[in-house]
Amino acid sequence: MCGIIGVVQKKGDAAPFLHQALKRLEYRGYDSVGITTIYNNQLFTKKDKGKIDEVHASLNLDDLPGPIGIGHTRWATHGIPSLYNSHPHFDCDNKIAVVHNGVIDNFLELREELKQKGHKFHSETDTEVIPHMIEDYMKNGMDLKSSVRAVSERIEGTYAIVVMTTLESDKIVCTRDGNPLVIGTRPDASYVSSDIPAFLPMTNDMILLLDGEIATLTTCGVSIEKISDGTPVKRDVIRISWTADQAQKGGFPHFMLKEIHEQPMAIKNTLHLRSDAIRPAAEMILNSKKVYLIAMGTSGHAAMAGKHMLAALGGIFSTFELASDFPDTIYGTLTEDDCIIAITQSGETTDTIAAVKYAKSFGAKVIAITNVIGSSITRIADHTIITQAGPEIGVAATKTFMVQLTALALLALMLGETNSFLDQNTLRKKRESLTKLPDIVSDVIAKSEEHARRLSAILYDRPSFLFLGRGISIATANEGALKLKEISYNHAEGYSAGESKHGPIALVHDGFPVVFVIPNDATRNRIIGNVMEMKARGATIISVIEEGDNDLIELSDHYITIPKGVEPEFSTIPFVVPLQLFSYYMAIKKGHDPDKPRHLAKSVTVL
Numbered sequence: 001m002c003g004i005i006g007v008v009q010k011k012g013d014a015a016p017f018l019h020q021a022l023k024r025l026e027y028r029g030y031d032s033v034g035i036t037t038i039y040n041n042q043l044f045t046k047k048d049k050g051k052i053d054e055v056h057a058s059l060n061l062d063d064l065p066g067p068i069g070i071g072h073t074r075w076a077t078h079g080i081p082s083l084y085n086s087h088p089h090f091d092c093d094n095k096i097a098v099v100h101n102g103v104i105d106n107f108l109e110l111r112e113e114l115k116q117k118g119h120k121f122h123s124e125t126d127t128e129v130i131p132h133m134i135e136d137y138m139k140n141g142m143d144l145k146s147s148v149r150a151v152s153e154r155i156e157g158t159y160a161i162v163v164m165t166t167l168e169s170d171k172i173v174c175t176r177d178g179n180p181l182v183i184g185t186r187p188d189a190s191y192v193s194s195d196i197p198a199f200l201p202m203t204n205d206m207i208l209l210l211d212g213e214i215a216t217l218t219t220c221g222v223s224i225e226k227i228s229d230g231t232p233v234k235r236d237v238i239r240i241s242w243t244a245d246q247a248q249k250g251g252f253p254h255f256m257l258k259e260i261h262e263q264p265m266a267i268k269n270t271l272h273l274r275s276d277a278i279r280p281a282a283e284m285i286l287n288s289k290k291v292y293l294i295a296m297g298t299s300g301h302a303a304m305a306g307k308h309m310l311a312a313l314g315g316i317f318s319t320f321e322l323a324s325d326f327p328d329t330i331y332g333t334l335t336e337d338d339c340i341i342a343i344t345q346s347g348e349t350t351d352t353i354a355a356v357k358y359a360k361s362f363g364a365k366v367i368a369i370t371n372v373i374g375s376s377i378t379r380i381a382d383h384t385i386i387t388q389a390g391p392e393i394g395v396a397a398t399k400t401f402m403v404q405l406t407a408l409a410l411l412a413l414m415l416g417e418t419n420s421f422l423d424q425n426t427l428r429k430k431r432e433s434l435t436k437l438p439d440i441v442s443d444v445i446a447k448s449e450e451h452a453r454r455l456s457a458i459l460y461d462r463p464s465f466l467f468l469g470r471g472i473s474i475a476t477a478n479e480g481a482l483k484l485k486e487i488s489y490n491h492a493e494g495y496s497a498g499e500s501k502h503g504p505i506a507l508v509h510d511g512f513p514v515v516f517v518i519p520n521d522a523t524r525n526r527i528i529g530n531v532m533e534m535k536a537r538g539a540t541i542i543s544v545i546e547e548g549d550n551d552l553i554e555l556s557d558h559y560i561t562i563p564k565g566v567e568p569e570f571s572t573i574p575f576v577v578p579l580q581l582f583s584y585y586m587a588i589k590k591g592h593d594p595d596k597p598r599h600l601a602k603s604v605t606v607l
């Protein structure tokens with residue numbers, strides 16, 4: 001949440017780059033934006049509330065002098081979106097500029113202390129204490145780096161901080177604890193950002209910055225030290241394979257639609273993961289007594305589906321828990337014989353990281369499934385499976401969901417093979433089905449997009465929807481409902497079709513839309529009963545079914561079909577696609593921007 005960026009370049013003005021980089025980070029927050037540069041030992045700033053394009057239209061964010069600068073796109077936590085609450089924030093003399101992502105828990109106490117010393121505050125943010133503290137330290141003779149170190153020792157909470165000052169106008173200093181920061185490097189410039197796509201057009205060479213480290217960026221390069229004792233840190237440059245094009249819309253009107261269309265390729269690339277990426281995870285699971293899947297949001301739905309895959313294909317029973325509630329559910333019953341599979345596309349979700357740290361405190365083993373190399377979770381997990389979706393910019397997760405499911409399918413099959421839960425024929429059949437999924441998903445996109453658009457024109461004004469499934473399709477139904485509510489703002493609930501008659505059915509009246517997810521698996525015949533129950537109460541039945549399922553075609557008011565030949569354990573992968581497209585076109589029909597849903601941000605780094 002919140003996107004931060006900084007650049008130190010040898011020549012040329014920094015502002016046009018910072019502006020474009022913020023556009024690439026806008027998915028992290030979009031209620032206000034600001035840029036500050038240094039030129040002739042003076043700070044130059046443009047900032048205001050509003051989306052980047054709106055603020056640029058009125059202020060021209062490109063028109064700031066100087067080759068060094070920092071920028072911020074905000075997702076409000078402390079203080080409403082306003083000019084004064086927008087970052088960067090400054091000290092009393094306007095010599096120190098700070099951008100920050102995270103939450104400083106003890107800011108009230110620090111602010112009071114600084115006010116007593118005569119500091120004047122202009123915002124309601126927690127961030128503003130930082131430049132004032134640095135001002136004090138520098139007035140007492142410390143240099144910028146030591147001042148940032150001293151600040152990090154006083155503040156409590158989670159943070160990524162990027163600072164520059166006219167008092168040392170050749171550099172940027174940054175540090176992190178619990179919030180992401182990555183460094184980009186090339187011979188004539190250094191970059192620091194919340195996420196890789198921000199600097200991808202300039203460089204593919206990246207250096208990780210870990211929690212508790214402080215980095216200094218100058219035109220001569222990057223140096224990193226441990227905050228605790230100043231020990232220099234030597235870290236190799238990592239070359240990343242993501243391309244700048246992947247972080248552009250590539251002719252699509254929105255990132256979300258582009259990313260839905262990229263799903264076949266994302267699945268294919270993830271299917272190419274080498275077995276040594278999966279095997280250590282399978283071994284950890286097989287050596288464990290209890291197995292928990294933990295995640296949030298869409299990743300939680302991948303975990304729900306994963307639980308079915310692990311049982312049906314791998315012969316392993318596991319439990320899914322929301323990461324946010326894991327410690328409150330588990331009551332300390334974990335041991336070092338247990339194993340946690342943590343799923344998070346960003347690798348930065350605070351709820352998930354906190355649950356993993358909690359599990360590790362009992363000695364439990366942690367497997368992470370994430371899409372981001374070097375993200376926080378990769379540094380805590382005992383083994384990480386890196387999925388291959390490429391950068392996902394749309395706030396609503398789509399292709400990262402697909403690759404999480406693909407990775408879980410690979411893991412389940414490896415389990416089934418290693419513990420001989422599956423015989424060779426079954427294994428072969430399941431593997432063949434898995435390799436066909438990229439083509440099947442392509443086919444589903446091609447055939448269902450227009451259908452989803454037409455459905456949205458019919459249903460866009462229905463205030464409430466039920467999404468129902470049985471077995472693994474409860475995960476699919478939940479994901480369909482989440483996509484709809486988060487980008488089109490129609491109320492939607494994902495539910496077990498079996499459970500629906502124990503309460504939710506009371507909501508149903510003439511024309512109430514009920515979306516059924518019905519692959520041709522062992523649950524199909526039982527769910528037909530639920531369709532009949534809803535129909536008998538006047539519901540409009542929308543179903544996602546297998547091609548040629550004439551009984552359900554007959555029973556449905558609207559239906560979308562999925563090609564035959566998908567093994568039941570993988571059904572979430574193709575069956576969710578029409579639901580993603582439906583939610584996308586619902587948002588478009590209602591005039592909402594699906595890439596930037598209200599109140600949401602791509603990576604949720606608060607508890």
Ligand code: F6R
Pocket residue numbers: 296297298299300343344345346347348349352395396397398482486602603604
């Ligand atoms: C929904 C969505 C969120 C995330 C959730 C977890 O479209 O994107 O629900 O799935 O915030 O995020 P990660 O996977 O980064 O842990």
